[in-house]
Amino acid sequence: MISELPPLNAVRAFASAARHQSFSRAAEELHVSHSAVSRHIKLLEEHLGVLLFERRTRQSVLTPAGQTFYEQVSVALTQIANAATALTRGASMRKVTINVRPSFAVRWLIPRLPNFMALYPDIQPEVVTSTLPPDQSREAFDVVIRRGHTGWASNVQPQILLEDDMVLVAAPSLLQTLPLNDAGNLLRHTLLAGRTRGMDWKNWAEHAGIAQLRNQPTLQFDHMHLVLQAAVDGLGVALCPASLLGKDLSTGRLICPLPSLRLPLVRYYYGVSSEAAAETQLFIDWMFAQIHQDTTAPTDSSLTAQPTSAP
Incomplete structure (x- = not known):
């Protein structure tokens, strides 16, 4: 089918001349000479075996065959132009692929x-979730984030x-019914x-220095974001990384009943692909700015206060 295509430069010259009904104006639009347009159209007519x-x-006036050909060709050229524009816009949208665990x-x-x-x-951020250890040969990414620095592939630093x-978190409604004023109350x-x-x-x-919690009723979920949703719904007390609390404390959806009792966790680390897009550094700098903003934000102590139990 492609081998049957007429000369595309000639088609472009024809379409311009047909639109303007003038070889001279087509020449101006295409930045070529009048004679060049004329040669292109003559070549096209010879190829098609029809007078256009x-x-x-x-004046140059379209013949009936030329009019029919122009109506179809103009649509095709518009489609080509639209496809090129879409591709150009897509290319101008730079992308950073971020590989993280689902809960993060x-x-x-x-x-x-x-x-x-x-x-x-x-810059278009593309988020990919995975629970696998970071390995550039197995999964594509520009930047990868995991907790801890063990298990990383040698090609990712x-x-x-x-x-x-x-930290401990729970729904205000749950703590109103069963207060949690010290670690021992957790047994309830x-x-x-x-x-x-x-x-x-x-x-x-x-x-916390309390007896091991062996016989406690426990609900398990696949990911921490599901654990937190269960806590918001009042199903129990969650033990959650502070990094994953988001705005649950600031909005009052959850309360941290024992804020001073915190268990240090392994740090989060990030790694950059050897083939990372240049924009990756902008994303990394932005992450650090967000972390700094979180750590310097004022804390509302009332958010961790125990709700008063009903008399």
Whole structure:
């Protein structure tokens, strides 16, 4: 089919001449000579075996065959122009691929992305979630974020991103019914846990200096963002990385009943692909700015206060 195409430069010259009904104006539009336009159209007519224009003294008028051909060709040329424009716009939209764990994506990254997109409208962040250790040969990314610096592929160098602590959180309605004024009160509550963080409650109990929580009713979920949703819904008390709390404390959806009792966690690290887009550094700088903003934001102590129990 492609081999049957007429000379495309000749088609372009024809379309311009047909639109203007003038070889001279077509020449001006295409920045070529009048004779060049004339040669292109003659070549096209010979290729098609049809007369496309009726040459008059001061005007070139489309023949019926030329009119039919122009109507179809003009649509095709418009489609080509639109395709080229769309491709150019796509190429001008620079992309940064960010590989993170699902909970970090849902609870930390995605809520903040509107700010990044407002600052850098020409950079498209593409978020990819994975629970696998960072390995550039297995998964494509510009920047990857994981907790801890072990298990990384040798071609990705981890850099410190974020310090983190584990804290207790619960819905205000739950704490109003069953206050949690000290660690010992936890024995009256259902515990919410993530399957990928099976040792958290044991480690926290040791850190808090209380008996191991062995016989507590426990609900388990696949990811921490599901654990937090269960906490918001009042299903129990969650032990959660502070980095994933988002705006749940500031909006009052959750309360941190024992804010001074915090279990230090392994840091978050980030790594950059050897083939990372130049825009990746802008994204990294933006992340650090967000972290700095979070750590310097004023804390409202009333958010961690225990709700008064009903008499």
